[in-house]
Amino acid sequence: MSALSPGAAVLAKDVSGHRVILHCLKQFPREDNENLLNVVANKCFDIATDKTGCCVLQPCINHAQGEMKKKLIAAVMFYASHLAEDCYGNYVVQHLLSLGIPGVAESLWRQLEGRFFYLACNKYGSNVVEKFFQDSVEPHSTYISMELLHNPNVAMLLVDPYGNYVIKSALSASRGHVRNALEQLIKQNSLMMQSNLFGKKLLAWFNKGRI
Known part of the structure; x- marks a missing residue:
C-alpha cells in the first residue's frame, strides 16, 4: 500500500490500473486504504473528470468512512459547479445525491444555487438538475423550480433539447403552487x-397526464 498510494491518481484513471484500486477497497481494511483514499481526495477533480476515474471515485466514496468519507465528499462539493457540467464529473455529483447522506443535498444545492437554469440547458448539467428532482427531498426541489420559473427566459426550457426533460422532472416532483405555476x-x-x-x-406527455 505504501508503494501504491503515491500513484493512486494515475491508477484510478488507467483502464487496467483502476482495478487495483477497486481490489484494495474490497480486500483491505480501512486503515490500509487511508493513504490511498487521501491521494484520491487530493486529486478529486482530475479523477472525477476522467472516463475511468469517475467510475472509481464513486466506490471510493462508498467505501470510505469517518473523516476520510467527509474529505472525499468535501472535495466533490468544492468542484461541484464544474463537475456538474462535465461529461464524466456529472455522474459523481449525481452519485452523491443518490447516497441520501444528511446535509449533502443541501450543500450541493447551495453550491449550484443561481446556476440551475444554465445547467438545465447543458447536456450534462441537466442530468444533475433532474437528479435533484428525482432524489432530493423538499425544500430543495421547490427552490430549484422557483429559480427556473423566476428566470425571464424560462419558456425556452420548454423547447430546449435538455431543458424540456428538466421541466418534465420538475412537474413530476412538484406539488401545490409550484406545480400550478x-x-x-x-x-x-x-x-x-x-x-x-x-x-x-x-x-404530448403533459396532456396525456391530464386525461
Missing part, C-alpha cells in the same frame, strides 16, 4: 411548443 407556463406557451420537436413531445 409549471402547468401555467406550459399552457401559456403551448402554441410555441407545438412548432418544436422537443416542445411537442413535452406537450
